Amino acid sequence: MLSDADYVRFASFFGRPLESFIRDHRNADYPEINHSKSGPATPLLVRDGAVHWHWASSHEVEGGAVTMLLGKKAPDVGGETRFARTSKVYESLSDKMKHWSDGLVARHGLGRAPWIEGETEPDPDRPRRQTDAPDHPLVMAHPVTGRKGIFTSGTAYGIHGMDDAEEIALIRELREHIVRSEHRISCKVRAGDIVLWDHFDAVHGATPTEYSSEQGAVCCTGSAPRACQPSTSRVSE
Numbered sequence: 001m002l003s004d005a006d007y008v009r010f011a012s013f014f015g016r017p018l019e020s021f022i023r024d025h026r027n028a029d030y031p032e033i034n035h036s037k038s039g040p041a042t043p044l045l046v047r048d049g050a051v052h053w054h055w056a057s058s059h060e061v062e063g064g065a066v067t068m069l070l071g072k073k074a075p076d077v078g079g080e081t082r083f084a085r086t087s088k089v090y091e092s093l094s095d096k097m098k099h100w101s102d103g104l105v106a107r108h109g110l111g112r113a114p115w116i117e118g119e120t121e122p123d124p125d126r127p128r129r130q131t132d133a134p135d136h137p138l139v140m141a142h143p144v145t146g147r148k149g150i151f152t153s154g155t156a157y158g159i160h161g162m163d164d165a166e167e168i169a170l171i172r173e174l175r176e177h178i179v180r181s182e183h184r185i186s187c188k189v190r191a192g193d194i195v196l197w198d199h200f201d202a203v204h205g206a207t208p209t210e211y212s213s214e215q216g217a218v219c220c221t222g223s224a225p226r227a228c229q230p231s232t233s234r235v236s237e
């Protein structure tokens with residue numbers, strides 16, 4: 001198993017590691033490492049918080065570009081991470097719709113996206129976290145390939161220039177389309193495995209957790225990869 005120091009050093013090959021917005025999940029010596037653990041002792045109110053489709057840190061002004069996950073302990077059953085491609089929906093739009101959506105800007109807030117089937121809806125009594133409330137373009141261009149994808153993550157809840165009913169209906173429809181089964185893969189991160197994913201063409205989400213046994217992982221989320229320039233203003237170096 002990699003040491004914490006080596007893990008951060010390895011992560012830095014893919015970008016500048018960012019610190020998690022959840023202070024008590026940060027590693028004491030390496031705050032770029034974020035601990036994620038669940039088991040019988042996990043309070044009911046905070047269980048299955050990752051069972052929704054999202055792009056890590058889309059609720060922050062400076063979002064991540066790459067996440068690196070190192071498995072520490074995996075349950076025998078369940079505990080998968082699922083991925084879906086955000087570019088597939090954009091590719092399926094008509095030229096007119098592409099042109100229209102290219103100019104839209106969405107409002108983001110942690111846990112505020114309209115929920116879709118299969119996701120865990122947050123308990124209203126769940127402790128609220130103080131986070132940014134940024135705007136992001138609805139369409140993001142990949143900083144390396146230029147491929148465009150629909151960016152709703154799990155945080156888009158409004159679109160400038162649209163009324164409440166219209167914006168919620170559009171975001172929900174796009175989110176449902178992105179995660180259709182033909183756009184998805186699933187992967188189980190076992191102890192010692194490292195999985196990296198590219199935020200610009202993927203949303204991810206956990207499957208529901210079996211809380212009778214311990215499981216855990218640590219992750220680093222990095223800013224834009226080195227030697228490339230984002231084509232939107234969202235990610236800054």
Ligand SMILES: [Fe+2]
Pocket residue numbers: 050054056204
């Ligand atoms: Fe995540």
